Amino acid sequence: MRLLTRRISGGLSAKRRSRFAAPVVLLLGLLITGGAYAALAPANANTKTDDATTIAKGRALFLVGCASCHGKNAEGILTVRGKNYGPALAGVGAAAVDFQVGTGRMPMAQPGVQALQKPPAYNADEIEALAAYVASLGTGPSIPSADQYSGKVSNQELVEGGEFFRTNCTACHNFAAAGGALPGGKFAPSLVGVSAKHIYEAMLTGPQQMPVFSNGVLTPQDKKEIISYLKSSETEPNYGGFALGSIGPVSEGMFAWLGVGVLVGFAVWIAAHTSRSKKKKEA
Amino acid sequence: MSNAKTNGTKPATAEKSSKAAGAATWADDRLGIATMAKKQIRKVFPDHWSFMLGEIALWSFVTLLITGVFLTFWFKPSMTDVVYNGSYSQLRGLPMSEAYASTLNISFDVRGGLLLRQMHHWAAMLFIAAMLVHMMRVFLTGAFRKPRELNWLIGGVLLLLGIVEGFAGYSLPDDLLSGTGLRIADGLVKATPVLGSYMSFFMFGGEFPGDSIVSRLYTVHILLVPGLLLALIGAHMLLLVYHKHTQWPGPGRTEQNVVGYPMMPVYAAKAGGFFFIVFGTVALMGGLMTINPVWRFGPYNPAEVTAGSQPDWYMGIAEGLLRIMPGWETHLWGFTLSWNIFIPGQIAPIALLSLVLGYPFIEQWITGDKREHHLLQRPRDAPTRTAFLAAMITVYGLLWAAGGNDILAHVFHLNLNKITYFMRGGIFIIPPLVFLLAKRWAISLQRSDNDRLLHGYETGVIMRDAQGGYTERHLPISEAEAYTLTARERDHIYVASSTVDANGVAAPAARMDTLRAKLSHLWFKDYLQKPTVEELEEGHHHAEIEHEHDVPLEGHAADGHQFDGRHDIAGEELRQH
CATH class of the missing domain: 1.10.760.10 (Cytochrome c-like domain)
Known part of the structure; x- marks a missing residue:
């Protein structure tokens, strides 16, 4: 092994004065710089x-x-x-x-x-x-890589994602990400079932009515936390039973009136069954 | 021990009394229960499903008391900051108020806590809905008339208190939604001209949200309002017993009696059973359907809000008024008068409430009917009143829909702004249309009643006469039905007395009197009155003549005439050709 390295270094040392040496070193330098840039630079330089x-x-x-x-x-x-x-x-x-x-x-x-x-x-x-x-028409945000929008986060980061979500997103998308109305027939769609990549891209580019949440506003880490909060909410069981659309008290009120309807039905039923002494035996 | 079971030689002795009887005697000797109960357990109540609607409200209230007591064992009405460390991982480690943390604790760490919390909330929704349904029944049947006006007022205050109680309860968990609701309440208070900001600071103990509103509302929610509710429910039911229950007209039923079954055992069993039905329904709803998922809303933070922020349904009308109100403001000498909040948030609810509470007196004044009434009216026999309720229900429904305009827009893919513009006009245009429709509908039903009285009911039997013409056979209705249909009283339009007195001097109250006469005319003018005795006799006579026409055909009638309803048809069948 040692012999081998010595031979290589010896060979390199012997050829260092060759007329090809400078171009080769330059080429290597460029390759390493370019390669490192490609590997380490922000993703918007998508090779x-x-x-x-x-x-x-x-x-x-x-x-x-x-x-x-x-x-x-x-x-x-x-x-x-x-x-x-x-x-x-x-x-x-x-x-x-x-x-x-x-x-x-x-x-x-x-x-x-x-x-x-x-x-x-x-x-x-x-x-x-x-x-x-x-x-190719001009620089803009590139497609995020999988490790940007998915991957394990700690529970603390998840909770933080929930806070980011409630602060920045619920006003339009609703507390359960079920979506909501915006003026003039526009709307914020439901986020349930939307892929993590698309949620990340939406925050990055602000499609339709949505504001852009640039990396300066919500860092890539914040975005990842929000996405993991949303994904964990999706898998969370409905602790209280049927979610009734997760759209807040309006649907609850509708079901309350259905409940009263049922109880009125019971009142009719009770009143229809009067005391037995009155009932005549059917012939 | 000898029992008197035979005619033996030994004298009969009393059987040894049971333990229960012994306890009853013990209590009676000291409390005099028997004398009190003797009268009440024989109290007679009339039987009709619509008389049990108030019971739904009563039993929901009892359910609220039971579940509410349970919740107080764990709820901590404090706005002190704590860090949540319970078992709901999505919020663990987050700073929040103690009230919200204890609500999460009830929901996730107290056994059966979430079920009881959801039952409590559903029962509250049912309580107010049932009160409204009961109130509509009382209204439609005219049961609020003398001597029951005061009970109507008590009922109206109960409804108001129920709404206040519900709102206080909605605000207690200190989640994002309840905080948003309180922010709106804060806005409503602040819209009061001049005093607004002082009142708000007083209410919240400083600038919103302060740190005392939850503990204050807690006292209101578990002590003050429930106490008032209990007292007023007591008064409401005492008056019910004192006035005796109203009943539908019918044979044997008069303004002086009550026909029905005694309290024991029939109604005690029915009412007791109904409690379990209500409790069971609430338990099913609480167990199966999510209500107010506070864990998804997160703790209250004035910087946050969620789409779909709505109050519970009974506040929907207030929410709707706020949402459709144009943004009018006046700026005077550096002060802002927020008409956009003051009118829908304060003036309109007070006006609506006064209208509801004052209705019995308004109707009395217009119709001039100040007599006692214990027999109910059918909704069709008071078309203006029925139509008024239909219009009010429409107002309520429209405003409720307006309060959920964003939900409607989202679920049905509509334009949010257009819903709002529609409601702004609709609230003034649709209720009057509904009023007219309902009134004409009721009058048509009156007409159909009169037809039944005069011409009998339609038998569905088509008769062919000798000339080949076809008629439908009508037969007289039963005596009992005729009695019931004619039990209603004739309506009298109020006529204004002379506008001048005997000396030609203008009477002081003449203007009001003329207005009253005009209103009374509008109120009654299209009503149909029940047929007079002469008209009824004429109708019967007519039927007799018709029958006589058929007599010569007896035995020679065309096939099928045996089914005219006047013949025994046992064994009859159509000729087979």
């Missing part, structure tokens, strides 16, 4: 989406399925009144595409106050290609 063929494929898909609203170069289209027909997409990032297309919100079935969730129209490869194309 995979840089692939030119993927981008080209994404562009082809984009021209067929998206350009009619977003414009041929994703520059956006304005309506006659100057409103957004389809917004410009430069800089929205791969995360926005992955969320909108991955949850079926894009392409929209019809214009409306809000894009509705439906089965996705594209498969995973196509979504990746579309995301790569849009990401």
Whole structure:
């Protein structure tokens, strides 16, 4: 072993004056720097989406399925009144595409106050290609990696996630993440059953009416905690019995009146059964 | 020991009394129970399902007392900060008030605590709903008329107290929802012109949320209001016994008697059984259906709020008023008058409550009917009153829906703003339409009653006469039914006395009198009165003539005429061809 290392170092030492030495060292340095950057840098430098063929494929898909609203170069289209027909997409990032297309919100079935969730129209490869194309238009948040939105958290972090959720999310999404109404026919959808990746992307990109919760507002750790709180709530049993929609006292009131209806029914039943002495035997 | 079972030679001696009888005698000798009970256990109550609606409220209240006592053993009415260390992991380690922590403790660590807490809450919802249903029955049948106006007032105050009690209970756990509710209450108080902020600081012991509201509401919730409720329920039932129960008109039933069964054993058994039915229903609801999942709301924090923040259903009307009120404010000399909260939050509820409580007196004044009434009216025989209730139910329903506008928008994919705009108009337009519809409906039912009296009931038997024409056979209704239908009194429109006195001087009360006459006219003008004796006789006569027409056909009638309802049809059947 020792002999081997000595031989290599000896060889290297002998060749250090070679005319190829400088370019090789430079090349190695560049490779290490680039590799380290790729491995350690924030995820928005997604190496995979840089692939030119993927981008080209994404562009082809984009021209067929998206350009009619977003414009041929994703520059956006304005309506006659100057409103957004389809917004410009430069800089929205791969995360926005992955969320909108991955949850079926894009392409929209019809214009409306809000894009509705439906089965996705594209498969995973196509979504990746579309995301790569849009990401190539300008820097934006990239698709988060699995360890960002999932993984074990301590109970303390989970409780903290609950606090973040109640402070930032319940006002629109409701205490049980069952969703709620917003002005003008818009709404905050239910978060129950939404994948952790999509919740993370939604916080990162602020789709539809949702504000952007950038990493400066909610750190990646905070986001992860919120997601683990939501996921643990989903698996939590309904301690009190049927949840009645988890939408608060309105549905409870409806069931209270059903209960009174039942009791009135019992009153009718009791009154219909009067004392036995009065009953005549049927012939 | 000898029992008198035979006609033996030995004289009969009394059988040794049982232990229960011994105890009863012991108690009677000291308390005089027998004399008191002798009268009450023979008290007669009329039998009808609608007379048992108040009982639902009573038994829900008893359930509330039982479950409530249980909850007081563990609930800590304190706003002191503690760190939760109980078994609900989603909130463990979180700082919260002691009240909320003890509510979580009841829900997760006290055996049967969650069941009892949910039963308590469901019973409260049923209590107020049952009071309203009972109140509607009393209203629709005119049971609030003299001599029962005071009992109507007591009932109205009971309803109000029930709502206050419910709101206090809703606020106690100090979860996110109850804190949000208190914040709204704080807003309502602060909307009082000039005094608002002083009143709010007084109520919360400083700026909202302070640290004393929970302990204060606790005293209100477990001592003050339940005490008042108990006392008033006692008074309500004493008056019921004193006035005797009202009854439906019918043969043998008059304004002077009560026809029914005695308290013992029939009603004691029925009422006792009903308690267990109510308790059982509440237990089922508490065991099967989540109510107020405080653990999901989290502790109260003024910086947080959740979508779907609503009060319990009985406050829905107040919530609805607040939600549809336009945002009107006036700024005067640096002061803000919040009409947007003051009108829906204070003026409107007080106005509605006064209308409800004052109704017996308003109706009395308009109709001029100040006689005693122990026989009930059918809703159709008081169309204006019935229609008024229908309109009020509509107001209530619309406002309740307006209070849940975000839930409606979300569940039914509607536009939140459009619901609000619809309600703003609807609250003024829909109730009058419902009023007209209900009134005409009631009058149509009166017309159908008169038809039954005059022409009999429709038998469904179609007769063909000699000329080939078809008629439906009507037969007279039974005597008992005719008696019941004609038991109602004729209505009299109030006529204003002369606006000037004998000397031509304007009478001082003339204007009010004219108004009263006008209202009375509007009240009664479309009512149908029951047929007169002459009309009834005419009707019977007509039926007789019709029958005589058929007599010559006797024996020669076409096939099927034997089923005209006047013949014995045992063994009859249609000819088979």
